[in-house]
Amino acid sequence: MENTFELSVTVNGTSYQKVIDPRTLLSDFLRNDLELTGTHVGCEHGVCGACTIILNGDPVRSCLLFAPQVHGQEIITVEGLGTVDDMHPLQDAFREAHALQCGFCTPGFLTTLVPWLEENPNPTEEEIREAVSGNLCRCTGYQHIIDAVKLAAEKMN
């Protein structure tokens, strides 16, 4: 590699130092260099939201960032929200409400909603619909996702 960048980043609480091609997209860095394949790539043009991760507390599209842009920063991906034996209440609610079918868009919904629910603990249906209107899902028609968010809000309060 001619051009390289020494990237330092904390992901899900772990610090990583990697030498990378500077034009590597953050989504590809997470998936290929760190093998955190829970973050999915749906469009690479910032529309579908499947690649959403939490950067310093805010949900952002990882396909629209180059990895060097997160140098020295903190990221949480879907893998950092919960484990199979200890799921986040939102993940539990998704399961209970059947809010996922193929599951491909799901990580992006979770990383969008977790920070949002912290700021909006008691949302209405309309507020939830607007909050996730930047995340595309082709399987569910969104209805069970809305139900899951309402359920999670109840659980979390």
Add this chain to the structure above:
Amino acid sequence: MTYKVIGKRVKRVEDPRLLTGGALFVGDVNLPNMLHAAFFRSDYAHAKIKSIDTSLAKEIPGVVGVYTAEDMGEAWEPGPPLVSPPPTLEGVVFNSRRQVPLVKDKVKHAGEIIAVVVAESRYIAEDAVEEIYVDYEPLPAVTNLEKCLEPGHPLVHDDLDSNLAAYLVQNKGDYEAAKKEADLVLKRKFKLDRGAAVAMENRGIVVDWDQKNQHLMIWDTTQSPIPIRNGMAARLGLRTHQVRVVAPFVGGGFGPKIMMFYAEEMVLPWLTMKLNRPVKWIEDRKENFYATTQEREQVQEVEMALSKEGRILGIKQKIIHDTGAFDPYGLTTPLNTQSHSMGGYDVQNYNSELFVVFTNKIIVTPVRGAGRPQGIYVVERMLDIASKELKLDPRDVRRLNFIPKDAFPYNHEIIDQAFVELVLDSGNYLPAYEKALEKIEYDKFVQEEQPRLRAEGKYVGIGVVPFIETTGVGPYEGARVAVEPSGKISAATGVGTQGQSHMTSFAQIIAEELGVEVEDVSLVSGDTAEIHWGTGTFASRGAVVAGNAVLAAASDVRKKVLKLASKILETPEDELELEGGLVRVADIPEKSISLGELAVLANPFRGAVEPGTEPGLESTKYFGPAYGATAFGVHGMILEVDPETMMIKIHKYIAVEDCGTMLNPLVVEGQIHGGVSMGIGNAYYEKLHYDENAQLLNASLADYLIPTSAEMPHIEVYHENTPAPNNKLGTKGVGEAGAIPVPAAFAQALENALPDFNLEITETPLSPNRLYELLYKSEE
């Protein structure tokens, strides 16, 4: 039948891994020494290739090879025909032309692959693609369905004398005779267009040729792993046991992922065997619009003969259907259109002439609905228009024409997509229709709310559309169920999963039969190493065909369990029950043995067995229906149109569905919601815009608009149950139902909302722009 587990809203066993980012999708496969492929795709839709210069691309560091059709030599071969025309129909003209791995002489659609680059990373491979130079001789593109059969028109396939891909006529009764008795003969021309599936996961394939083991491993986002395995082995001169295809978790299919032997699927195995290294290709979203199949245009001329009471005496139809540049998938989609052009109505006379044409656009294969929406659209529109002309209530016209409930099985006599006569196995349409009208509060809306809202200057309308859906077609599927020494159950079936919840709903069937917990059943689908025979997940058939195979296998295992337990416990079989993973004596619960212990006993390590014994507690069974199961439903919607912006808001949406026995109501509702969202997209937001050069102008999610949560209404789902008589579960498919009636419901509701404009909608999709044109530019 009262079930304990089947029919319950069981949480999905597949969810924890999917929710925590631990589920394997093809894009997640990462192998040591792996190479990455990128494709040079034609920008032109129709062009001769004069020369290809890959010399600069080959020099880029990290590029392992750049290949064209010439490099493939004898390995170059078009894909096999997947679905031949029905042998059961006479006089069919069918010109089979299939897609190729790499273009040789002439490009026939934009996005066709001219060269492939293999490199150490996808980034480098794409750099190299930019350095490939092709000299084209552009040719006029074939795009117009109505003109493309005219003599002298440019040809997509030069070895044919026209752009005709197929021609057939289907006939029932005598339309011309029926027409003579008619009080009203209506004629209309319809322009229909569908769209892309837009699964959130693009396609992908990872291949790994193990030279030492002489074994080819393929991960593929396919809905059809077993036929892919069979076809790959045949193409590569391998035995079937040398090829394994795994479709792991797949992020949505909706039809196009069942198209088999996509160019990429033909190129990558050749590459891995040539280079002796694993090769990976994941489609990006732009490629998805060019390289993944779509469903598209039909032009239909429909004539309907009616009595003055609104009774349908006959339907006559001419369909021109666009198949795109190739026709590997045969006539499935337009046959479905024909099968649904009579709806759920008692139509004695039907004549339908079908022309399938080649164009320079991407290949057409089924997308959720698969031709059915187009059939339902024209019959429902014709009935709406007839109701107006005859001055009848459109509801009464439906009621009058429904096939009565004691007329089933009802044979429509035409051939359907499964090559058998279209027999509607069961149905009870009137109660579903009345339920829909009741739930949408039709009378109240039309008599009170609508006039009140109109007086406020609001344009609100109602649409209620009944429909049928053929489901559960053959040929067959299989399932293997086995009790493991641990007492847990392992199972396998060939219908892969793209989100349909097979791992749970099939586990429910097994749990019901064997008295175990759903979580204790581990079902693998989509792995050719686990089950050898099957066709795939398509046409709303998983629950019916694979589900019944699962039931048959589980029942057989239950028989084996009881037989062995009866011996061990020295108790007659009819005094035994299966519960909690145990077999116990009904009145003496302490006298029991676990399934795991039985499984060990059934597979002795030493000693002799009785002649004819099969080891273990395992069974593989197949189910193949003589004909499909016909599901049905009714959708209703109330929508409001803003007369300035043409934007719509759906105030109320109800879906009455009847898929017979439900395996899991959560899953059924999810399928309906998802289908409706696709239907709403197809009705008002989604359109693939091709220009006169067959260039797709909106190949991105920013320009091809699929509904977001903001566009979707809350959908109330109501269930009816008319069990399917021809399978033990009594179940019917429901995967496509949501998408089928929506465009017709939209048309009805929009006309109802805008009475001052004398609107007659004979096209789909609409859009805010198009609705404006229809309302205000009335010189059409």
